Each structure stands twice: as structure tokens, then as C-alpha cells.
Amino acid sequence: MTIILSEKSRIKLTGAHPDLAKVIERAAALSSIDFTVLEVTRTLARQKELVAKGASKTMKSRHLPGVDGKSRAVDIAPLDGGQVSWAWPLYHKLAVVIKQAAKEVGVPIEWGGDWRSFKDGPHWQLPWAQYP
Numbered sequence: 001m002t003i004i005l006s007e008k009s010r011i012k013l014t015g016a017h018p019d020l021a022k023v024i025e026r027a028a029a030l031s032s033i034d035f036t037v038l039e040v041t042r043t044l045a046r047q048k049e050l051v052a053k054g055a056s057k058t059m060k061s062r063h064l065p066g067v068d069g070k071s072r073a074v075d076i077a078p079l080d081g082g083q084v085s086w087a088w089p090l091y092h093k094l095a096v097v098i099k100q101a102a103k104e105v106g107v108p109i110e111w112g113g114d115w116r117s118f119k120d121g122p123h124w125q126l127p128w129a130q131y132p
């Protein structure tokens with residue numbers, strides 16, 4: 001199965017580290033669940049705002065651009081009937097596809113849904129160790 005990433009999603013992905021973009025493109029090629037890219041690059045001001053609201057827990061977010069100007073995190077949401085879904089079962093299904101895609105392209109990846117304290121279903125990031 002394959003899904004077609006929207007133009008908006010593609011434009012957002014240009015802000016991501018190329019390895020991360022590669023994973024998401026491969027995931028689109030494998031997926032039978034439609035999904036969209038919610039957010040990639042954040043400004044410092046937006047990150048501060050999210051932390052203040054409690055929507056993010058860190059000022060060391062991987063959404064902030066790295067030294068190369070590229071972000072090491074993407075937020076992705078499954079679509080249900082064309083609408084963004086917040087249903088965990090769908091995130092778990094999509095996670096299987098994204099992990100498979102990462103394996104195929106040989107890029108290590110971390111899912112916010114696997115975090116213990118603050119589960120973040122849409123969040124995917126490159127590990128700090130391999131991608132400072």
C-alpha cells in the first residue's frame with residue numbers, strides 16, 4: 001500500500017534532516033493508513049510558548065533547527081476520513097509502519113509514544129547520540 005503525502009506535508013518535511021525525511025517518505029510508500037505531517041521546524045519563541053502551555057516538556061526540543069538548520073523531529077498524525085485523528089490505536093498502527101520504514105532505510109528513530117513519562121503519539125525524532 002502507498003499513501004500520497006500532501007504538498008503541505010512535503011513542504012514541512014524540507015525542514016527536516018534528510019535522514020528523517022527519508023524515513024517518512026518510505027513510510028508513505030509502505031502505509032495503508034493515511035497520515036499528515038503536523039509540524040517539523042519550530043522557532044525558539046514557539047517552543048517557549050509550548051513549554052509554558054505544558055504541551056512540551058523541554059527547551060532542548062529536536063524540533064528546534066540544528067547547526068545545519070534542519071530539525072531532527074517531526075510530528076505526524078494519522079488521518080481518519082481526511083481528518084487528523086487523536087485515537088491512540090491508530091498511532092500504534094502507524095508506529096509499526098514508521099519503525100519498519102526506518103529499519104528499511106537504516107535510520108535509527110525514536111517514537112514519543114514509547115516514552116514513559118510524557119507519551120507523545122505524533123512525535124518522531126532522530127536519537128541525540130547518532131544525530132547531535
Ligand SMILES: [Zn+2]
Pocket residue numbers: 063073074075120122123124
Ligand atoms: Zn514533536
